[in-house]
Amino acid sequence: MCLAIPSKVVEINDDRVIVERYGERLEVNTGLMSEPLTVGDYVVLRARTHVVAKMDPQAAREALLLFNELAERLADDIEFKSNHEAP
């Protein structure tokens, strides 16, 4: 069940970008993308290592609301919910 959590591009370095989601930053590979990315884009990752798709901002917003809902169902020690703002 590979969940597709929208990640926001915050920095671009050649074929790698820094993305942020729920306050966490990840450096990921963009080698799979045929279209360019810009800072502020929302993307979907595979295995927290590669960008596999660019997301429409509205779709990202809707998805984040869903994942916030899922977060509420998870253990209390995970504190991502309160730290995140939808785009």
Next chain:
Amino acid sequence: MRDTQGKSGGIEGSLRIEVKIDAGVVSNVQVCSRRPVDSGALLEGRPVEDALDLLPRIFSLCGVAQTTAGLMAVERALAISLTPPQTAARQMLVAAEALEQTVWRIAVDWPTCLGMRPDVAGIRDLRRLLRGLETSMFNATPWNRIGGSHLLPDPVELVKIIDVVAQQAAWIVFGDAAPRLDNHESFDRWLGRQHRPGPAALDYVRDQGLAAFGHSQVDFLPTRPDTGFFAQQLANDVDWSFCARPHYHGSISETGALPRLVDHPLVSRLRDRHGNGLLTRLGARLVETDDLISKMRSWVGDLSDDPGTSAHHASGQGISVIDTARGVLVHWVEIADNIVDRYRILAPTEWNFHPRGPLIQGLQGANAHVGETLDKNAGLLINALDPCVGYELNIVEH
């Protein structure tokens, strides 16, 4: 796909695999899963069509398989019979996604496990080609409608796309001289002669004496299991415990490429020689790429113009069981007056990474000092069993 989990990793879930070594032998293995097995609850309380529209957004990495399983469960619940052309079109899309995922494992995850450079560019081209299949069947119409969408297939274009996909996948997976997969001697000759990232993993396994590494005797889940059994279990799975720790009529089971292709001549031959070890498992993955493309070719002939079917009921229970890249995926739904009342999803990872499943049994008692490192060997076994989330592998030697 080793992973250090942060907060977002908490939502998408992860596997933590703890391995202990005593006197050169793996003495204990534990899998701790933090996967959200109750994600089906996100669909509950929503109108059926809205709920189905959410599936590709939640699961956009395996979104086609999840959406297809959702559509089929809903169609069963609402007593809709999908026509054979619509069924073939969905099978084509699910197989295309499975092909991409399988080739990804071979070209990206296996080499990464071994510290080699992955073939990301090859996958990018394959993904671009596979996207043409949907357009050549449904034109601009969204394919994911209950009862099927307006199907207007272009068989000539589809065959052309599948031919190019087959060439691209074969280059990534087999290099410039693919073996005959119905002939084990051809396969043996091919091993060691390619310098592509994928075949290199098989060379490593063979050269390091790891062909039988990870052998286990866990039962195989049938590719066409007893849907009545699953329907009963999931309908009663109030606390999601069956979704988290599934069994099949009481047996812990394995699902995926090896169970699916166990009767293929090459896989059968590898199994005779090496049991369910690494070489058999990785070999089954290679065979799977070829098998998926053959199936895609066969479904082209089943496609024809078809407007889809409408629903006449608004309530009911339904189940679907479909084959995906990672194994058998089950969706179960209960609908009341067009609202999703209850929804359960049973994913392949829960079978293969079960606390008594094939990973645990395959590592328990293994020689920790064969091959270059246990880290690499266990990583290949984990990738062969194909989790749909990242994993963290911790090895402790006493």
